[in-house]
Amino acid sequence: MNSPASTVRPLNKDDLAPVADLFQRTFRDGTPASPALEAALRQTFIDHPFADADLPSHVFVNEAGKVSGFIGVNPARMTIGGREIRAAFASSMMVERPKENPLAGARLIRAFLSGPQDVSISETANATALGMWRKLGHDLIPAYSMNWLRVFRPGSTGIDILNRVHPAAKLLKPFGVLADRIASMGGSSSFGLETPSGKGPAFQDVGEEKLAEALMALAPAFPLAPVWNRQSLGWFLAQAREKSQFGQIVRRVAYGSDGAPVAAHVYYGRPGGIAWVLQSLARPERMEAMVDDMLHHAADAGCAAIRGAGQPWLTPFLLRKKALFLGRSFVVAQTKDREIREAIDNGKALITGLAGETWSPLIGERFT
Template structure:
């Protein structure tokens, strides 16, 4: 059903719109005119072959009077549960409008159309400052606990070069000098940011396969009252999607076990030696959080990362704060529900609704398409 105005109409995203949306994506986020065939194929896979595809919860396009697509909001349907109660959910991401000055209300109309959908709860974990302003004008503030991005520097010189290289590509040529500086500091024992040695913990962490990680994930997810309703098929699909985000490096799947063999913690992060690693997902029982963070930092250091960063998992914040971690705003989390009681686990930081449980599994966030 389309919402019509004189400037155009908001309607459901159809397969015939994929090429136009791919071009809009390239122009908005990659500053390129020509979309790659791999991006076109991925848009079809992510939005139309999604295991939780819902005919009533669809991505939206803004089509002008001449039917040209000039706006898009990507919508990923989700299945959550709150203490065993099934919930229909939807995540909104990748909102974009061509020539927003010429179409100043297109973004707001796309967001309004999304929020008017039949889902019990509407969420986004990747709102930029522009999108956040639209959510706030609609009366939905950001959630600080899930909006807290963080960075832990491990090798200062290399990390500084990596941050600079994100803005100035030629700075990558300085990487060898950064490694030399950090190596010299380590030899001189001038490494105040080196992570602490693993304590005499009773929790044992080990590398595992993607499949083993997938077996443990639902067990640990049961510690969070609001969580995804994964089954074997859907969880395998999300894990495979995440593993293919190779622009961040290669995934390291880790599980922590108690002395009796019970899984008590797990995390997956992406690593490329010398660069800043990226944490996709971490979850644990309450008394294992500190051990998880210590193992993550030590493991990333051992693999040669210059640092490690991630979006917020609120249950990690206390441990991160006590371990020389920098917090900053980059992307913002917002949640809306007609039944406000559904938001309580989010407000208390006890909802598994980010990372693999949110929308960060998709390659549209941060990956490249050749």
């Protein structure tokens, strides 16, 4: 009797437990999945505020009937040229023993791309996933894939990076701090920040509600932008509240003389660690002031460095502030709509951070 063939099908609630176990083996330490992780998967891929039965996540089921692959799908509503469109973000793609199932990843991506969405996007593709996308004819988008890093304390930055690979490296933190002190005493300006002119708007720490108001006011400046309202953006911000890998969340907004928000940014950080930017938006004339506040606030808080995903509108300012650029995660997009394609290729699309998929607690939470 012939064995049943492997298949790709939509995710259902009974798949959450095996997907959680696969997540632990793929992205974490392989320990048994916690109930918190399973709950996060349900929230992200089933209870999403824009959940759409036509845009499900998918699992790969092998010949033995076991779930051994997964691609998460986050539906999104966006607007371009006055019309609302459907977007879908590919998230948390994983395949168990990919060498034994070399076509599983490609089949999952094809299932994702075959949906009715107007544009398909992956905001956090790693090198393996990017290779699968390229085989299907879709390459990375350079402007959005230029991840950046601004170092303040090189010794502590090096130890923090090493600690992510070898946890025992945390024992070396005092040596990183000592190296930073020596560098500071030497008068080196390679990692120092220029003093802001003081002519920019004043930033203030805010709560989720004020941040949401600012982001909703600033997003429409982009030709391709998310359709946010208080309920949906509030849900995304609540999901993004805790990311234990990255530290405490910081929300900052600046207002103009008329009381309207002119810039906003949100990042995670802890003293001695590398801060991570979730979202940053500003009016064109306030971009540099926002970058200055973001860098200085993180440095003053004791962070070793700060990093973020590629945001084309920030690149010129970050270059002038001595940021380094590297390929760490990649943005890929597929669409047949010429207007959408032009907005993305020209770097005029708000498709990352809270507008994408990195609000998810699956990115940055440990679930222990």
